[in-house]
Amino acid sequence: MSEHERFGRPTRRDLLRLLGTSAGIFSVTRITAQAAQAPATRTAGRVEDWPEVGGKGRLNTWNETDILDTFPAGGLEVLWRTPIRAGYTGPAVADGRVFVLDWVETQRPRGTERALALDEKTGKVLWTQEWSADYRGISWPTGPRATPTVDGDRVYVLGADGKLFCLAVKTGAVIWRKDYVKDYGADRMKWAFDWGFASAPLVDGNRLIALVDGRPDAKVVAFDKMTGAEIWRALATDTDLGVAQPVIITAGGTRQLIIWYPGAVASLDPATGKAYWQQPYKVGGSMTVALPVQSGSQLFFSTFYDGPLMLSLDDSKPGVTVLWKGKSDSEIQTDGLHTVITTPVIIGDYIYGICSYGQFRCLKAKTGERVWETQAVTQERARWASGVMVRHGDRLFINNDRGDLIIVKPSPDGYHEISRTHLIKPTSPPQNRRELVNVNWMYPAYANRHIYARNDEEIICASLAADGR
Numbered sequence: 001m002s003e004h005e006r007f008g009r010p011t012r013r014d015l016l017r018l019l020g021t022s023a024g025i026f027s028v029t030r031i032t033a034q035a036a037q038a039p040a041t042r043t044a045g046r047v048e049d050w051p052e053v054g055g056k057g058r059l060n061t062w063n064e065t066d067i068l069d070t071f072p073a074g075g076l077e078v079l080w081r082t083p084i085r086a087g088y089t090g091p092a093v094a095d096g097r098v099f100v101l102d103w104v105e106t107q108r109p110r111g112t113e114r115a116l117a118l119d120e121k122t123g124k125v126l127w128t129q130e131w132s133a134d135y136r137g138i139s140w141p142t143g144p145r146a147t148p149t150v151d152g153d154r155v156y157v158l159g160a161d162g163k164l165f166c167l168a169v170k171t172g173a174v175i176w177r178k179d180y181v182k183d184y185g186a187d188r189m190k191w192a193f194d195w196g197f198a199s200a201p202l203v204d205g206n207r208l209i210a211l212v213d214g215r216p217d218a219k220v221v222a223f224d225k226m227t228g229a230e231i232w233r234a235l236a237t238d239t240d241l242g243v244a245q246p247v248i249i250t251a252g253g254t255r256q257l258i259i260w261y262p263g264a265v266a267s268l269d270p271a272t273g274k275a276y277w278q279q280p281y282k283v284g285g286s287m288t289v290a291l292p293v294q295s296g297s298q299l300f301f302s303t304f305y306d307g308p309l310m311l312s313l314d315d316s317k318p319g320v321t322v323l324w325k326g327k328s329d330s331e332i333q334t335d336g337l338h339t340v341i342t343t344p345v346i347i348g349d350y351i352y353g354i355c356s357y358g359q360f361r362c363l364k365a366k367t368g369e370r371v372w373e374t375q376a377v378t379q380e381r382a383r384w385a386s387g388v389m390v391r392h393g394d395r396l397f398i399n400n401d402r403g404d405l406i407i408v409k410p411s412p413d414g415y416h417e418i419s420r421t422h423l424i425k426p427t428s429p430p431q432n433r434r435e436l437v438n439v440n441w442m443y444p445a446y447a448n449r450h451i452y453a454r455n456d457e458e459i460i461c462a463s464l465a466a467d468g469r
Contacts, residue, residue, distance in 0.1 A: 052202075085143070127171060168200040209222045
């Protein structure tokens with residue numbers, strides 16, 4: 001099998017590109033409505049926003065109460081639909097606004113990336129901020145990848161070719177900006193697999209932590225979130241950047257910034273960038289997609305080609321040992337969990353996730369031993385068949401890539417599907433043969449008892465409240 005066939009990617013010749021042209025960055029703010037809207041009305045019970053990828057803390061956990069038990073027979077009522085253009089970014093929801101990015105192609109492969117703010121109740125566009133982008137060499141050139149990160153009166157957005165903006169939440173005005181290519185010398189030409197910049201920046205105190213791939217030794221950079229000034233930089237840029245999301249965990253009595261890149265998992269001091277430890281971890285195709293999952297003293301990773309890695313966190317100081325690791329580097333002969341986009345969930349002593357060809361699996365967390373699997377979630381045994389999972393109490397809400405929303409009761413004794421409904425049309429070309437032709441690989445947001453989901457044509461809002469409101 002050739003490299004092109006194995007990875008389903010363009011050849012090296014196809015990856016030639018030129019970034020940072022003399023045209024530079026341009027930006028235009030369009031205020032389409034009064035943006036200083038009041039926050040969404042809150043009802044009784046627990047409600048919360050979804051201000052970043054994976055929700056608050058990037059935990060992929062939804063904690064709201066008074067949520068429906070099963071879907072209505074006729075499906076969920078869509079409260080509003082707003083047309084948008086192409087993109088893989090999930091929405092972020094905070095303080096009565098929904099933030100999302102998209103892409104308008106003008107002269108292939110160049111175009112305009114846009115950040116949009118919508119009214120959470122009505123879907124009305126409050127403002128649009130846009131800038132030029134160059135997608136030459138980017139695989140799946142169908143729009144931005146990184147979910148916006150909202151922090152108070154600012155929202156941080158990242159384009160696929162490495163332009164980072166700090167925008168005012170109320171107006172969309174640019175407060176500061178960075179260009180990873182121009183400002184830091186990031187060189188996508190050296191990447192074996194160019195997925196574009198896809199790591200959403202992480203707010204920690206006064207810092208905005210971003211995967212930049214800058215030079216020298218600036219794979220990770222912490223900016224002052226208010227001004228954009230560099231605070232620290234860390235890690236050599238002698239490997240691909242990958243597409244992982246930075247997360248912060250607490251273990252060994254210490255807050256640790258976890259950076260997963262092709263070749264290793266690194267733990268840094270989020271305040272200084274000082275390295276605590278690094279654990280080698282082979283990752284084929286730079287597919288560091290699923291978020292790391294912490295469960296007590298366990299820290300779990302999974303990737304498409306090379307499978308799972310379970311680390312045991314030291315309880316007295318920053319440090320890890322390998323508890324177990326998958327033995328297969330085959331996408332077909334998988335011995336554990338080879339995820340594509342699905343961040344697994346650990347509940348008790350068991351891991352639940354979606355494997356390389358759409359198999360929904362249950363593993364023993366202590367050993368990686370497979371307990372059971374089913375094709376019921378994705379319905380199709382196909383390469384990259386996948387979905388997005390969020391834990392809600394003792395249930396899982398799963399958006400499969402066919403556009404369905406499913407409620408599952410996870411259990412080591414087998415697959416228990418509670419309810420299923422169709423939510424949104426799949427519109428993204430998967431670059432392989434699929435039963436429905438297109439897929440939906442976008443992360444939704446679960447906020448204020450609603451789900452916010454998007455494809456390449458629209459973003460929608462539907463109620464998940466028990467009372468239907």
